[in-house]
Amino acid sequence: MNFADFLTSKPVFARIAEAAQTLNIPAYVVGGYVRDLVLKRPSKDIDVVCIGSGIALAEAVGKAAGVNVAVYQNFGTAMLRMDDPVDGYVDVEFVGARKESYRSDSRKPIVEDGTLADDQNRRDLTINAMSIRLNQAGAIGNVPGAAYGDVIDPFDGLTDLKRRLIRTPLAPDLTFSDDPLRMMRAIRFATQLNFDIDPDTFDGIIRMKDRLGIVSMERIIDELNKIILAPTPSYGFKLLYHAGLLDLILPELVALKGVETVDGKGHKDNFFHTLQVLDNVARMSNDLWLRWSAILHDIAKTHTKRFDKRVGWTFHGHEEVGARLVPTLFRRLKLPLNEHMKQVQKLVRLHMRPIPLVKETITDSALRRLLFEAGPDLELLLTLCRADITSKNHEKVQKHLSRFDQVEKKLHDLEERDQLRNFQPIITGELIMETFDLKPSKEVGDIKVAVREAILEGLIPNRYDVAYPFMIAEGEKRGFVVARHVPEPEAPSADTE
Structure with a gap:
């Protein structure tokens, strides 16, 4: 297989080939870019291996193209970015061919200069061990008979791509x-x-x-x-x-596997249920943290599983216990302990909340509380809840999804009317303290909760002009005197310079 025509259509390869020829260095595109080229998959990351100094080749290409080169002397690599007429840009990493040997107790290899064959031997999979020659036919090189654009495939990776097979180039062990x-x-x-x-x-x-x-x-x-x-x-x-x-x-996920039966009553296999929910989410969203929420949404069912002779298996409180486990799991797995972790924790905690809302008798108060607690993550929560509706009975799934459509409409209608996802900033602890000249205290929290509960119960609308007087009344009930009236903040102007 030869990709000479493709290489000619890409200015980046012409630059590399010209520099390699000038330096008398054999150069090859290797690895994932070659694999994706054969599979006709887009790729913006190009790895180039040369028999010699990868840094010297990168600097020559960078000088000719007028682009900056990032050099990593400790690793013997260099990187640059070049404009591409089709892809916009491509990132190219250069490295000299090397061979590696390992001690059994270490991941740190002993690295030496090597040949292209040495470099291909150390690749992880046959489909990632292919290379394409960048030197012109008849030029320098250490692969007999290879011409410009030829695929060099010592482990039959092309056949494995056709067979759709993952295989190691050397013995797997x-x-x-x-x-x-x-x-x-x-x-x-x-x-x-x-x-x-x-x-x-x-x-x-x-x-x-x-x-x-x-x-x-x-x-x-x-x-x-x-x-x-x-x-x-x-x-x-x-x-x-x-x-x-x-x-x-993630042994906690494996622990969900299996079905226990008592008195003829069994629960579903929560391991495979979790994987189904993950796939369902994947069909609806590319959000990594929503997918992590799917993985962890039932993670505490092993902790909360109980058998009741009257109702069968229960997992009461698994959502709360699961939410408390999230920071521990994120810490152990070296996942970020930031807003992403807090978002996953919230979704795990709330994933059961929309389910009872399918009842026709559900109150606006219950809907308001969910809107308030979900805040800006409402859509993510609803997506997770939809994904959590699983059954081998297709008609049963469709029936539940249809009911969920109605709940979602009620939530959006109420949100449009009450704007509960913008609730928290309206009456803040700072505003209460400024109005009554108070310091941080339990009383400040009590007033804030009273205002929140009044809004969630529908006693007052979620507007400053009503919530603020209600706040004052709650403070006066507790014996506080208004020290300063705080006017409603002006909305930012929409005018632009």
Whole structure:
């Protein structure tokens, strides 16, 4: 297979080929860019391996193209960004070919200069070990018979792409021992591309799974997040489970697996239910943190499972217990302890709240409370709740979804009328303290709660001109005297200069 015509159409490759020729350095496009080119998938990341100094080649290309080069001397790599007429830009990383050897107790390799074959031998998968020659035909190079644009494929990666197969270039145990993260990458690529994993390769993952323990959690989670963001993430989670890797990463999820039966009453398998909810969310949203909410929404069911002879299995309070587990899990998994964690925690805590609202007798007060608590995350919560409606009975699912449509309409109608997602800023603790000349105290909180409850119960509308006098009345009931009347803040002007 030859991509000379494609290379000619891309100015970036002409620059690299010209610089390589001038420096008398063999150069090759390698790895994922080649794979995606064969699969006709878009890619803006180009990896270039040369037999010599990758930094020198990058600097020559950067000088010719008039672009800055970022050099990483410790790693022997360099990067630059070039404009591209089709893709807008491409990022190119340059590195000299190398060979690596590992000690059994370390992930830090002993690195030496090597050949293209050495570089391809150290790749994780056959489909990522292909390269394309960038030097002109008859020019320097160490691959006999290779011409400009030729695909050099020592491990038959092209055939594996056609067979939709994930396979290691060398013996799986050797490949995975050298870098255990490659086990995660094999499953990640299988999930993203919807490929099968070669049986020998998968058996190698099972044998070598414990070696994942030497890999940092940050690297593991980076791969796991890519699995989560795949079109059908459950495929990757099932592979992780059967390989024994999921038990090392998220044992709390594995603990959900299985069905217990007492007196002929069984509960659903909450592991597979969770994966179904994750897939449902994936069909509706690409939001990583919403997908994490799906993964963790029932995570506490193992903690709250009880059997009642009258009603069967119950999981009372699993949403609250699950929400309390979220920070601990995020900390252990090296996920960000910021607004994303708080959002996942909120969605886990509230994911059961919309379910009772399908009743026709539901009050506006209950709807207002949900609007208030969900705030700006209402749409994400409703998406999670829709995804949580699972059953093998299609008609039953459709019936519940139809009822949920009505709840969603009620919520949006009430939100449009009451603007409850903008509720918190109207009466703040600072406003109460300024009005009554108070310091932070329990009484300030009590007044704030009284105003909030009046709005949620529909006793007063969610407007400053009504909520502020109500606040004053609540303060005076408690014996406080108005020290200063605070006028409603003016809305920002819509005029522009």
